[in-house]
Amino acid sequence: MTTQREIARRAKTSLKTVSRVINRDPLVNAETRARIEAIIAEIGYEPSQAARMMRSQRSNVIGFLADGVATSSSSIDLIRGAQDVAWERGKQMMLFNIERGTASAANADSQLAAFRAEAIIYAAVFHQEVDLPDTGVPHVLLNCFDVKQRHTAIVPDDYQLAYDLTLTIFERGYKRPVFLNLNSDIVASHLRAKGFADAAAAMGHDVSGAIHTAVVSRAGTTPRLATHDILPPLFVGDQQPDLVLCGQDTMAMNVYFELGELGRKVGRDIAVASFDNLEPIVSLLQPGLSTMELPYYEMGRTAMNLAIDGGEDRQVLRLKGKFIERASM
Amino acid sequence: MTTQREIARRAKTSLKTVSRVINRDPLVNAETRARIEAIIAEIGYEPSQAARMMRSQRSNVIGFLADGVATSSSSIDLIRGAQDVAWERGKQMMLFNIERGTASAANADSQLAAFRAEAIIYAAVFHQEVDLPDTGVPHVLLNCFDVKQRHTAIVPDDYQLAYDLTLTIFERGYKRPVFLNLNSDIVASHLRAKGFADAAAAMGHDVSGAIHTAVVSRAGTTPRLATHDILPPLFVGDQQPDLVLCGQDTMAMNVYFELGELGRKVGRDIAVASFDNLEPIVSLLQPGLSTMELPYYEMGRTAMNLAIDGGEDRQVLRLKGKFIERASM
DNA sequence: ATGAAAGCGCTAACAT
DNA sequence: ATGTTAGCGCTTTCAT
Numbered sequence: 073m074t075t076q077r078e079i080a081r082r083a084k085t086s087l088k089t090v091s092r093v094i095n096r097d098p099l100v101n102a103e104t105r106a107r108i109e110a111i112i113a114e115i116g117y118e119p120s121q122a123a124r125m126m127r128s129q130r131s132n133v134i135g136f137l138a139d140g141v142a143t144s145s146s147s148i149d150l151i152r153g154a155q156d157v158a159w160e161r162g163k164q165m166m167l168f169n170i171e172r173g174t175a176s177a178a179n180a181d182s183q184l185a186a187f188r189a190e191a192i193i194y195a196a197v198f199h200q201e202v203d204l205p206d207t208g209v210p211h212v213l214l215n216c217f218d219v220k221q222r223h224t225a226i227v228p229d230d231y232q233l234a235y236d237l238t239l240t241i242f243e244r245g246y247k248r249p250v251f252l253n254l255n256s257d258i259v260a261s262h263l264r265a266k267g268f269a270d271a272a273a274a275m276g277h278d279v280s281g282a283i284h285t286a287v288v289s290r291a292g293t294t295p296r297l298a299t300h301d302i303l304p305p306l307f308v309g310d311q312q313p314d315l316v317l318c319g320q321d322t323m324a325m326n327v328y329f330e331l332g333e334l335g336r337k338v339g340r341d342i343a344v345a346s347f348d349n350l351e352p353i354v355s356l357l358q359p360g361l362s363t364m365e366l367p368y369y370e371m372g373r374t375a376m377n378l379a380i381d382g383g384e385d386r387q388v389l390r391l392k393g394k395f396i397e398r399a400s401m
Numbered sequence: 402m403t404t405q406r407e408i409a410r411r412a413k414t415s416l417k418t419v420s421r422v423i424n425r426d427p428l429v430n431a432e433t434r435a436r437i438e439a440i441i442a443e444i445g446y447e448p449s450q451a452a453r454m455m456r457s458q459r460s461n462v463i464g465f466l467a468d469g470v471a472t473s474s475s476s477i478d479l480i481r482g483a484q485d486v487a488w489e490r491g492k493q494m495m496l497f498n499i500e501r502g503t504a505s506a507a508n509a510d511s512q513l514a515a516f517r518a519e520a521i522i523y524a525a526v527f528h529q530e531v532d533l534p535d536t537g538v539p540h541v542l543l544n545c546f547d548v549k550q551r552h553t554a555i556v557p558d559d560y561q562l563a564y565d566l567t568l569t570i571f572e573r574g575y576k577r578p579v580f581l582n583l584n585s586d587i588v589a590s591h592l593r594a595k596g597f598a599d600a601a602a603a604m605g606h607d608v609s610g611a612i613h614t615a616v617v618s619r620a621g622t623t624p625r626l627a628t629h630d631i632l633p634p635l636f637v638g639d640q641q642p643d644l645v646l647c648g649q650d651t652m653a654m655n656v657y658f659e660l661g662e663l664g665r666k667v668g669r670d671i672a673v674a675s676f677d678n679l680e681p682i683v684s685l686l687q688p689g690l691s692t693m694e695l696p697y698y699e700m701g702r703t704a705m706n707l708a709i710d711g712g713e714d715r716q717v718l719r720l721k722g723k724f725i726e727r728a729s730m
Numbered sequence: 731a732t733g734a735a736a737g738c739g740c741t742a743a744c745a746t
Numbered sequence: 747a748t749g750t751t752a753g754c755g756c757t758t759t760c761a762t
Contacts, residue, residue, distance in 0.1 A: 414748080414749090415748065415749045415750080416749085416750090417748070417749060417750080418747085418748060418749075421747095421748085428747060428748085429747070429748085430747060430748085433747085433748085452754090454754090455753095455754045455755065455756085456753080456754050457754085458754070
């Protein structure tokens with residue numbers, strides 16, 4: 073690979089002037105600049121990051137630890153958002169798929185230390201609490217938050233997501249929604265249950281008794297008995313639900329099948345709504361699934377911006393979602 | 402961050418001896434080594450990659466360009482396989498989600514050039530032909546191959562996948578499978594059609610007329626009219642199919658719904674099989690979908706091994722899949 | 731507006 | 747078994 077020294081030789085100028093051109097220092101004669109830029113373009117020169125890092129003592133590297141993301145496709149938007157911002161702001165994002173507590177995590181930490189990463193984003197597959205001790209490098213938590221708030225965190229505003237979705241449901245004239253919530257040990261669960269109940273109350277409805285806990289999977293595993301035990305009893309008598317709100321799109325998929333077994337056709341006899349906006353499921357279900365999208369892309373962007381800007385706030389940011397309408401309600 | 406010089410000072414030894422310990426050079430006195438290692442552990446020292454790269458003129462960096470892969474969850478296994486090998490072999494994999502032809506691709510190329518990447522793996526979402534000119538750095542193509550075979554390529558053995566799956570189908574006693582194949586402009590299509598036909602012939606069956614082309618999506622988009630026009634005419638009369646083989650799991654999902662509309666229950670009245678093993682769909686469908694898994698993880702591993710080892714072979718490697726059995730057949 | 735000199739932290743090459 | 751010297755390719759600092 074060519075060096076700046078070589079370019080300087082060719083341009084009959086000094087090393088430093090070449091460096092100035094490359095670093096967009098305005099104090100360079102326009103003509104000199106043009107000459108140097110032409111040479112750079114011609115030979116396709118790229119300055120060595122290694123040398124830059126070493127001399128300037130700035131790595132421009134931001135680490136991204138994706139914990140379990142490999143098993144979950146929706147969380148890829150977290151990565152996309154972060155990567156887009158890193159690129160826009162001239163940073164190098166180094167991505168590692170890890171599993172917390174395993175060698176993969178230790179390895180990622182070493183690598184990032186070796187590259188002198190300036191900050192690390194730690195992303196979880198689903199909204200959860202973690203216990204991440206304070207280390208040398210600043211951390212930003214994504215889709216999770218620290219037990220003791222030792223790190224800035226970005227999470228979805230699950231209360232508000234459920235609140236907004238529930239308002240929409242009642243505004244559309246549904247009267248008897250049931251909510252098949254996620255396991256109670258999942259952070260999002262009680263936040264959403266409260267959002268659901270509060271929004272219903274605000275609309276003058278009582279949904280006590282309409283919230284059911286369905287057993288769902290963690291990352292990757294199959295939901296078991298999620299809905300099979302809960303749904304059938306609800307569809308007898310004269311107080312049957314007119315909408316089933318599911319804790320996540322995969323559960324909704326299950327619910328489509330269960331409702332089919334019960335002789336109900338989604339979109340005609342019964343409405344279904346959900347959380348996540350997980351492709352390709354939401355589009356492939358027939359009819360398409362209306363769902364409250366988790367703001368993963370925006371969360372990823374926000375995390376990277378905070379990682380780059382640093383700051384000592386240790387705040388917890390909650391981002392709102394967007395309702396994606398399809399034919400299921 | 403501490404430097405080797407500082408460690409040498411503390412250990413009352415020379416810089417070079419510290420370097421030897423870190424690089425596992427056996428020619429160091431055991432006692433000296435122990436003393437130095439203790440200090441390293443105590444202060445949590447990590448050698449600077451930047452300095453190493455610069456001095457040794459080896460980056461140990463392998464680039465991974467994931468073209469559209471981020472939008473498809475199954476292809477994450479390509480990434481996992483490559484990353485695992487990189488880690489096992491002490492390389493640093495730098496991952497970029499790109500879209501070919503856009504600025505994201507150009508940016509990734511610059512970054513990798515700046516880091517002096519030793520090789521680049523280019524991964525596509527689905528098995529396809531690409532036209533990737535020869536550049537300075539060696540490339541390994543993953544899930545795609547070059548028009549002019551200018552690069553080593555790793556692809557799934559789609560012919561064999563279909564052949565093996567079809568054998569299984571006939572061995573289980575199915576007599577009248579129909580194959581809803583992917584679009585004919587998809588590379589896998591004609592390979593699979595041939596594998597299907599050849600295996601059927603080998604089992605003494607004639608499947609001419611049983612192969613249908615269904616319009617399917619590219620990365621991310623929804624399949625349209627995939628199966629809606631094709632299936633109903635097949636399910637009249639006395640020569641009805643006993644198994645529907647789908648080009649991919651997402652199509653199979655569609656087929657489940659279509660068959661439901663036609664009053665057929667999968668696993669009872671009709672069998673379904675497919676290609677991909679795309680979670681969570683395959684597990685969430687009821688009954689679970691039997692499918693021929695694409696060997697993405699192994700392909701990722703192979704690509705990284707070839708990227709590291711270099712070599713001038715320009716070979717095309719075809720990897721076999723594994724049949725994953727669930728209740729749908 | 732341009733340049734010279736120094737040195738970032740490490741390892742290769744060559745002593746001892 | 748250990749040490750010395752030099753230099754990788756850049757940017758910082760300080761001149762001019």
